[in-house]
Amino acid sequence: MTQPDLAPTDVIHDIGYRSYDGPRLGRRYARKSLYVQSLRGAYGLGRSAKSKVLPMILFAVMCLPALIIVALTIFTDRKDLPLQYTRYAVVLQAVITLFVASQAPQAVSRDLRFKTTPLYFSRPIEAVDYVVAKFAALASALFLLTAAPLLILYIGALLAKLSFGHQTAGFAKGLVSIALLSLLFAGIGLVIAAVTPRRGFGVAAVITLFVISYGAVSAVQGVADNQEKWHVIGWLGLFSPITLIDGFQTWFLDATSAFPDAAGPPNAAAGTAYLLVILAILAGSFGLLMRRYRKAGLS
Amino acid sequence: MTVIATESLSKRYPRVTALDRLTVDITPGVTGLVGANGAGKSTLIKILLGLAPATEGRATVLGRDVATDGAGIRALVGYMPEHDCLPPDVSATEFVVHMARMSGLPPTAARERTADTLRHVGLYEERYRPMGGYSTGMKQRVKLAQALVHDPQLVLLDEPTNGLDPAGRDDMLGLIRRVHTDFGISVLVTSHLLGELERTSDHIVVIDGGKLLRASSTSDFTQTTGSLAVEVTDRESELLATLTAAGLTAQRTGHLLMVDIGDDETYDTVRDAVAGLGVGLVRMEQRRHRIAELFADPDDTGADATAAAHPTPDTAVAAPGAMGTGRSVR
Known part of the structure; x- marks a missing residue:
């Protein structure tokens, strides 16, 4: 056995230990720090170069059609954009789904897999701070992803000297819609990702849920369309995330529905149902995340 | 002055009693918390951090009640878990800065304290590399650094020598000793190896089956003989x-x-x-008599099993009898 004082390493310490008596900023600051770190992490910032590749590609893919649309609008002298602001996210839903599927697990599964969560909960923050920070961070990341192309469209529309009032109203409605979409997608993605420490499972599960639910809703809507039951089409949209947003914005934001025959919610009851279901999913995912982390403790 | 005080502290789960009316007073310095796996060490740490409510009894850490002021305690206490807790694709610097901010340190202070703390635990150029490539010894140093970065008044170290080779273990024990002597931070360090704590700790608390077996000052019985x-x-x-x-x-x-x-x-x-x-x-x-002899309990099968899994000289539980502490001259 060696004596500790004979150990060859860690002996060169000419500067002594300095204690810290500066400010300790507490929970609110810690929550904000976690939010910022997670938001940056969603785009791979502060992480390895490899983890920047996918989110940056998705961001570029998301913006590319907007640039093309703007170019078309300016050079063909159109009176309006060929695509509504509210429709953009619906058309590019595959890109958004991929982003949620890849970044929700990176937001929460990583901490579970590498067991970093105990380090958070041995600090002043509580489970609710962790959940709020992660939820807000992923929703913000999604909002950036979906708002950037809308901003490109809006600036392009103004450059093309389209009607200012009409464009501004459309842009504002688009922002409301994608804000809700970001929260909804983030909630669903995080709940699924927080179940498993395995990143691959999380990615697969999120993609499966979004694609299958959308596929199923579209298929059944197609059948209803064939049988000319348009009011059913309007109700069916309640069963997948993106069609929920579509139904909501059709009823509340005066958007044209992407459903077959543009058959949005048939009446006020259906329109309200869209809003209620969205709110219920948001509350539910927050509740589930809280339940998941309240017991997380140190293990 | 007491750093940690528990009074008839119990934690019962439906099937097991993890802590059974534990009453100890822990004073500043390095305190070794010894017990076999499942003796209740981790449960005690959870309760002390205010993360799990005690079934009965009460505990205070740095004079604050764990039941009502968990967040206040966690701001002044550092915790180093037993298991791996480091994301591999992040550098030690980035990770520890983040953890410092999570403890409430403003950005500039977080960076300065990180650089200082990593240097104190003996991590130099490698702190800019992703942690996935670190050796076990380096990982343990980062884990210790994140527990110290906010200059706590007390650190709880859960099995910090786990998985280290004998040389690495001595380094870590020396570092733990310095946390108290040089940094002025009190330490509660757990281990299932009795031998290694006697060289590091001022006090030893032994628990088994959630009960207190013995709490004494190390010098009481190792130096007089x-x-x-x-x-x-x-x-x-x-x-x-x-x-x-x-x-x-x-x-x-x-x-x-x-x-x-x-x-x-x-x-x-x-x-x-x-x-x-x-x-x-x-x-x-x-x-000299070793703590192991004083606490050795032939009926303690848990300790025996532990000893069998780690056949090192430090595992004096299974090998009572006078063993030299080294310094032999031949």
Whole structure:
């Protein structure tokens, strides 16, 4: 056995230990720090170069059609954009789904897999701070992803000297819609990702849920369309995330529905149902995340 | 002054009792918390951090009640978990800065404290590399650094020597000692290896099955019994006479002479006496009772199983009997 004082390493310490008596900023600051770190992490910032590749590609893919649309609008002298602001996210839903599927697990599964969560909960923050920070961070990341192309469209529309009032109203409605979409997608993605420490499972599960639910809703809507039951089409949209947003914005934001025959919610009851279901999913995912982390403790 | 005080602290789960009316007072310094796996060490740490409510009894950490002021305690306490907790694709610097901010340090202070703390735990150029490529020893240092970065008043270290080779273990124990002596931070360190804590700790608390077995100061029983075992090739009686004449207390046991150690000159006196007689010195080694002997419990199967899994000299639980602490001269 060696004596500790004979150990060859860690002996060169000419500067002594300095204690810290500066400010300790507490929970609110810690929550904000976690939010910022997670938001940056969603785009791979502060992480390895490899983890920047996918989110940056998705961001570029998301913006590319907007640039093309703007170019078309300016050079063909159109009176309006060929695509509504509210429709953009619906058309590019595959890109958004991929982003949620890849970044929700990176937001929460990583901490579970590498067991970093105990380090958070041995600090002043509580489970609710962790959940709020992660939820807000992923929703913000999604909002950036979906708002950037809308901003490109809006600036392009103004450059093309389209009607200012009409464009501004459309842009504002688009922002409301994608804000809700970001929260909804983030909630669903995080709940699924927080179940498993395995990143691959999380990615697969999120993609499966979004694609299958959308596929199923579209298929059944197609059948209803064939049988000319348009009011059913309007109700069916309640069963997948993106069609929920579509139904909501059709009823509340005066958007044209992407459903077959543009058959949005048939009446006020259906329109309200869209809003209620969205709110219920948001509350539910927050509740589930809280339940998941309240017991997380140190293990 | 007490750093940690528990009073009849119990934690019962539906099937097991993790802590059973534990009452201890832990004073500043390095305290070793010893117990076999499942003895209740981790449960105690959870309760002390205010993360799990006690079933009954109460506990205070740094004078704050764990039941009502968990967040206040966690701001002033550092925690190093037993398991791996480091994301591999982040550098030690980025990780520890983030953890410092999570403890409430403003950005600039977080960066400065991170650089300082990583240097103090012995991490230099490698701190800019992703942690996935670190050795176990380096990972343990980062884990210790994140527990120290906000300059806590107390750190709870859960099995910090786990998975380290003997040299790494000695480094870590030396570092833990310095956390108290140089940094002025009190330490509660857990281990299932009794031997390694006696060199590091000022106090030892032994728990088993959630109950307190013993709490004492390390010096109480390790330093008072220090003696030197001397074995020579011949003429033991004459050596005994010479040593007694030189003012040392010595007894003969078999062909060994047990000499009480007064101070460092004892070694010189023995050496000179042996040289004067012209006999060969076979060995001269320090003997002292080890904590392990005092706590050894032949019925403790848990400890035996632990010992079997780690056949190192430190595992004195399964090997009672007087073992030398080193310094043998042949």
